[in-house]
Structures are given as structure tokens and as C-alpha cells.
Amino acid sequence: MTNSKYIQDFCKLLQVNTVSNGGDFATFHKVLAQVFPQVHAHLHKVDLSAVAGDRDCANVLLFKWEGISHDKPLVLMAHQDVVPVNETHWDYPPFDATIVDDKVYARGAIDCKNTLFCTMMAVEELLTQGIVPPQDVYLSYSPNEEISGAGTPIVRDYFVAKNITPFLVVDEGGALMKADGKTYHKDMLMVGATEKGYADVKFVAKGNGGHASNPPLNTPIARIAKFVNYCENHQIFRPRATKIAKKMVYKMADALPFFKRVGCKTIGVTGGLVAPIACSKLAKRAGAMLFSTTIAFTTTGGGTVRNAIPNEAYVTANIRFLQGDTSKKCFAKLTKLANKFDLEMEVIKFREASGVVDINGEGYKLFQSIANQIYPDAVVCPFLMYAGTDCRHLQPIAKHAIRCTPIALTYEQVALMHGNNENLTISALDNCIKFFKQLIQQNK
Ligand SMILES: [Zn+2]
The missing domain is CATH 3.40.630.10 (Zn peptidases)
Structure with missing residues (x-):
């Protein structure tokens, strides 16, 4: 019809x-x-x-x-x-x-x-x-x-x-x-x-390669893996309830049934306290999209031969900046972290939050x-x-x-x-x- x-x-x-x-x-x-x-x-x-x-x-x-x-x-x-x-x-x-x-x-x-x-x-x-x-x-x-x-x-x-x-x-x-x-x-x-803002960033781990029969510690792939694992297990960017996020939650509450509405209204008012909890691992980072800059790993690559350790491995990350988190501040944080894992960082493209x-x-x-x-x-x-x-x-x-x-x-x-x-x-x-x-x- x-x-x-x-x-x-x-x-x-x-x-x-x-x-x-x-x-x-x-x-x-x-x-x-x-x-x-x-x-x-x-x-x-x-x-x-x-x-x-x-x-x-x-x-x-x-x-x-x-x-x-x-x-x-x-x-x-x-x-x-x-x-x-x-x-x-x-x-x-x-x-x-x-x-x-x-x-x-x-x-x-x-x-x-x-x-x-x-x-x-x-x-x-x-x-x-x-x-x-x-x-x-x-x-x-x-x-x-x-x-x-x-x-x-x-x-x-x-x-x-x-x-x-x-x-x-x-x-x-x-x-x-x-x-x-x-x-x-x-x-x-x-x-x-x-x-939100946007960035694509590449992290590269370099090493000496070698035969897979004699594996050293901290190969490029191992460092990439540790880095990705660290990012998933830690809150890299500080959670924060922006004014607009609070307003959004507060208004959305009007569409919810009574008990949820009261809870949501409270979050809308006291967002500052709730944001870190909502972005925590315990809460499966369910609130991260709304209350935090996020990082997601999207492509990866390394060796091409099954019995050799590669000279290089990489991973790219897609980052979404929360309002108020500048690219400069976030990149500085990531550079420091990359150094910790002996990785080089390259910003492919970015734009600030609007x-x-x-x-x-x-x-x-x-x-x-x-x-x-x-x-x-x-x-x-x-x-x-x-x-x-x-x-x-x-x-x-x-x-x-x-x-x-x-x-x-x-x-x-x-x-x-x-x-x-x-x-x-x-x-x-x-x-x-x-x-x-x-x-x-x-x-x-
Ligand atoms: Zn469209």
C-alpha cells in the first residue's frame, strides 16, 4: 500500500x-x-x-x-x-x-x-x-x-x-x-x-626481525598486542559529562517509563559523577560514546612469512574526540603512551570536535x-x-x-x-x- x-x-x-x-x-x-x-x-x-x-x-x-x-x-x-x-x-x-x-x-x-x-x-x-x-x-x-x-x-x-x-x-x-x-x-x-571530532592514527613497532626458531622478547607484533591490550583495559581519555551530554540524557528521560526516567534525570543532573562509572570496564564502557573521547583499533598488519619474525608491525586506531578534548591534548597523551611501548605514532588525518x-x-x-x-x-x-x-x-x-x-x-x-x-x-x-x-x- x-x-x-x-x-x-x-x-x-x-x-x-x-x-x-x-x-x-x-x-x-x-x-x-x-x-x-x-x-x-x-x-x-x-x-x-x-x-x-x-x-x-x-x-x-x-x-x-x-x-x-x-x-x-x-x-x-x-x-x-x-x-x-x-x-x-x-x-x-x-x-x-x-x-x-x-x-x-x-x-x-x-x-x-x-x-x-x-x-x-x-x-x-x-x-x-x-x-x-x-x-x-x-x-x-x-x-x-x-x-x-x-x-x-x-x-x-x-x-x-x-x-x-x-x-x-x-x-x-x-x-x-x-x-x-x-x-x-x-x-x-x-x-x-x-x-565529535575524528582522527585516524597509525602506530608502528619496529625491530630486527629474525628466524622464528629463535624468538627474542618484545617483537614488533608482541609490542603492538601489548599496546592494544593496554588501551582496552585502561580508560585512556578522561571521562567527562559535557553540558550537551547532560542535557541530552535529561531530555531523553522524558521518553522513558517512570523508574528509568527518574534514574536518567538524576544522571542528567549529576552527570559528572556518573561519567567515569558509565565509561568503566565494569559498565562495558557503555557510556564512553557520550562521555569520553574514544579509541578503536581498526586495521592491523605485520609479517608476510609464517616462519620469520617481521621487522615491522602496525595497527591503526580511529579516535573520536569529545567536545573540549583537543586533538593536540589527545595526541600528546597517545605519543607518551606509544613511547612506553616503543611504538612510533603517525597521525593520518584528523579534525577537531565541532x-x-x-x-x-x-x-x-x-x-x-x-x-x-x-x-x-x-x-x-x-x-x-x-x-x-x-x-x-x-x-x-x-x-x-x-x-x-x-x-x-x-x-x-x-x-x-x-x-x-x-x-x-x-x-x-x-x-x-x-x-x-x-x-x-x-x-x-
Ligand atoms: Zn548522510
Whole structure:
């Protein structure tokens, strides 16, 4: 059963393969022009070539819709690209947009052609109604978010060159999490308020190699193993309840049944005491994502011959910086630790944790008030994001930046993001489009 008037059009977007590398973006743009004729007739498609330099901007889409006033520009973001698929693990072809019961199955259904579709459809419908927005509206769609491409940095450079300070930027991130009836008794709109930082770091152990029949102590592989083991058994980075983490736990409590709610509210208030316990080994580090910078070992390698000790072995670690933990401070700590195990450390890439949107500020309040209109029964909850979004590129030049697509998802659906059988409940599109229409009209 298809229970939204939008589903046919949404499927057209899903049926174009837009995998970051090698996707068919030309066809995708043709489909957009066909599905959103008003947007293409009335909005100004910004030429980015002057600011792109030697970066490829051919598939970056930035539309400007001129409003009555220009002092509070609204930027609605999404990305056109999707992550690759392993078709053999899908129940339906990932670019067919198969509808089963009330869901549509396709790569990009929730990450994040839904965001692109709903933002563009909101503008399309307002144009059809003859509405002029109170403020300028920009639609910004990168073709390479999933590979940390230059799409959004080019858009940022355009804003900087034109002296445009976005009042509010809204990108993918949180969603309306449907109550599961077990843990959560209420729907929660998770409003991404910030995202953690990121680093890939390589640790190398060097030695003299030798014959495996005469093994010395502390071979490269043994040192790597000891180091990894040490990191798993010790809390490397100090646990801390940031203001945003406390606020998140405190608000989430409203969706819990009574006893859990009281417990969670207490954590929200006394987070400072709870953080070290929640990050402890005893608690299986369950709270580390929220209360600490984390380190996870991701790739490793060493010898190639089974009867020889290698000259070198390595392991790479993926690190997520908590707000307030600078890369400098964390790298200094890791260097000291690496020295202890006689390892060399090499930072492959990193970025700092992003700033936190002011949840008492005008931008967040506006978003929250529309949430209360569209989803009156939901708990609106600020959210510390663990994953990365393109929003981080525009946040430094914007007054307010929010990471949330206000669309209903189940916990099962969120778990399928970047995985197999990604799907969206079709009827969820309607409220999300309504939300963006209100946001555009109420940003005065
Ligand atoms: Zn995404």
C-alpha cells in the first residue's frame, strides 16, 4: 500500500545510482528537474566555478531562493551521493525502490535522499502556492559527502566570498525516533547539536626481525598486542559529562517509563559523577560514546612469512574526540603512551570536535517550536552526534547549525543506515515536508 502522494516522485530519486564514486549524477539532475519544475524555473542555480579553484564543482548543487529580507538566510542541506551496496545481501535490488507494505527499500532512502527530497519538495509546494519566503533560502546538496569530498567546502567558500552569514543551517543527523514501546515510551526528535571530532592514527613497532626458531622478547607484533591490550583495559581519555551530554540524557528521560526516567534525570543532573562509572570496564564502557573521547583499533598488519619474525608491525586506531578534548591534548597523551611501548605514532588525518549549537538560541528555539507543532507528542532532545556530517563545514560561518532530518524512523531502520535493506516508512515523508515548509515560512 502506498500511503503518500509523494511516493512516486521519491522513488524516481532513489532509482538513480548516485554512489559517491561513479554514480550517475547527470541523470540524477535530470530527474530533479523533472520532479521539481518550479524549483528549477524560479530558483537561481549558483555558479560555483569561481570559488572552486581546481576542485571539481560540476555536480555540486546550490540553489538560491530570494526572500523578502536577506538578514537571516536559511540553508537547507543534504547530500546527493550514497554509500556503495553489496547487492547480494539485499532482499530487493538497491536501486529499484521496491515498495513492500508501507516501506520503500533503496540505498539512500534514509541517508539521505529523504532529506534532499523533503527540502526540495517543501520549496516546490510553496512556489506552487505563490509564496515568497520571508528570508533568503539556500538549498545545498553535495555530491561527495560520504567520501568527505569538496562539495560543501566549496559552498562554504562561496558564502564567505559573498559575505553571507547563514542564520540557520539544517543538515542530516538526528531524526524522529519512533517509540519502541520497550525502552522508549515516547517518540523523540533527536536534534543534532554538535558532532565529535575524528582522527585516524597509525602506530608502528619496529625491530630486527629474525628466524622464528629463535624468538627474542618484545617483537614488533608482541609490542603492538601489548599496546592494544593496554588501551582496552585502561580508560585512556578522561571521562567527562559535557553540558550537551547532560542535557541530552535529561531530555531523553522524558521518553522513558517512570523508574528509568527518574534514574536518567538524576544522571542528567549529576552527570559528572556518573561519567567515569558509565565509561568503566565494569559498565562495558557503555557510556564512553557520550562521555569520553574514544579509541578503536581498526586495521592491523605485520609479517608476510609464517616462519620469520617481521621487522615491522602496525595497527591503526580511529579516535573520536569529545567536545573540549583537543586533538593536540589527545595526541600528546597517545605519543607518551606509544613511547612506553616503543611504538612510533603517525597521525593520518584528523579534525577537531565541532562547536555546540546554543540550545537556548533563536535558531534551535525556532526548530523546536516547529517540532512541537508537527510532532506535538514527541520529546525534543538535543543530541551529541558520534558520526560526521557535512554540517561541520558550514557551522563555523553560521549563527546556528542543526543536524536533524525531522522524519520518523524506527530503531531498526536507523540500524540499516549504510547497511543492507535500507528503508523508509513511506507515510513519514508527509510530516517532514510539512516541517520544512513551516521552517521556511516561520524564519522571519
Ligand atoms: Zn548522510
